[in-house]
Amino acid sequence: xxxxxxxxxxxxxxxxxxxxxxxxxxxxxxxxxxxxxxxxxxxxxxxxxxxxxxxxxxxxxxxxxxxxxxxxxxxxxxxxxxxxxxxxxxxxxxxxxxxxxxxxxxxxxxxxxxx
Amino acid sequence: xxxxxxxxxxxxxxxxxxxxxxxxxxxxxxxxxxxxxxxxxxxxxxxxxxxxxxxxxxxxxxxxxxxxxxxxxxxxxxxxxxxxxxxxxxxxxxxxxxxxxxxxxxxxxxxxxxx
Numbered sequence: 723x724x725x726x727x728x729x730x731x732x733x734x735x736x737x738x739x740x741x742x743x744x745x746x747x748x749x750x751x752x753x754x755x756x757x758x759x760x761x762x763x764x765x766x767x768x769x770x771x772x773x774x775x776x777x778x779x780x781x782x783x784x785x786x787x788x789x790x791x792x793x794x795x796x797x798x799x800x801x802x803x804x805x806x807x808x809x810x811x812x813x814x815x816x817x818x819x820x821x822x823x824x825x826x827x828x829x830x831x832x833x834x835x836x837x
Numbered sequence: 838x839x840x841x842x843x844x845x846x847x848x849x850x851x852x853x854x855x856x857x858x859x860x861x862x863x864x865x866x867x868x869x870x871x872x873x874x875x876x877x878x879x880x881x882x883x884x885x886x887x888x889x890x891x892x893x894x895x896x897x898x899x900x901x902x903x904x905x906x907x908x909x910x911x912x913x914x915x916x917x918x919x920x921x922x923x924x925x926x927x928x929x930x931x932x933x934x935x936x937x938x939x940x941x942x943x944x945x946x947x948x949x950x951x952x
Binding site: 754757825830833 | 844850869870872880881882884887890892926928930932934937938939940941942943944945947
């Protein structure tokens with residue numbers, strides 16, 4: 723069966739510090755991968771999505787970046803965090819089959835607080 | 838423009854009653870899929886139900902059903918016989934064929950079930 727791992731669960735970082743959040747998927751190959759951010763009590767904002775190794779699409783210009791060094795690994799990074807980067811970050815995957823009815827499966831999320 | 842609009846930031850429902858959560862969408866793509874997710878206070882995202890744009894019948898999954906009105910571009914979630922455990926955030930999402938594999942979410946509705 724497929725599983726998705728996202729870590730860490732919580733993170734407190736000072737302004738200006740770097741960030742690295744990692745997400746890995748097991749039990750599938752060539753998944754579509756997503757990074758979302760959710761502000762407190764708000765909806766999910768799509769940050770990045772990837773359909774393959776090295777293929778990253780950015781939806782929102784910001785000081786965050788994403789990389790996919792391996793087929794089932796998706797990393798969210800920042801060189802210098804801003805206060806506005808605080809939020810709940812969710813990694814997700816869906817089958818890369820292109821079928822419309824494939825739902826996305828989410829990790830447990832990382833609650834990031836920038837202080 | 839918003840692709841997915843959920844106009845009800847919060848809703849109350851009495852236990853054992855039915856409730857409808859609204860979702861309208863905007864697309865010119867004839868092929869698309871609509872999803873509903875539940876997010877309890879733990880933060881996990883739970884897939885509930887799917888409706889394809891070409892599906893002739895409204896989707897149903899246990900106590901969840903989707904009132905799909907294609908001409909109005911609405912896909913409202915109906916929860917029958919509400920339970921206390923239904924208290925959560927609910928998100929509507931859409932995938933468009935011509936937008937690759939992106940899954941775009943609405944702002945969510947917080948449902949609170951009263952005993």
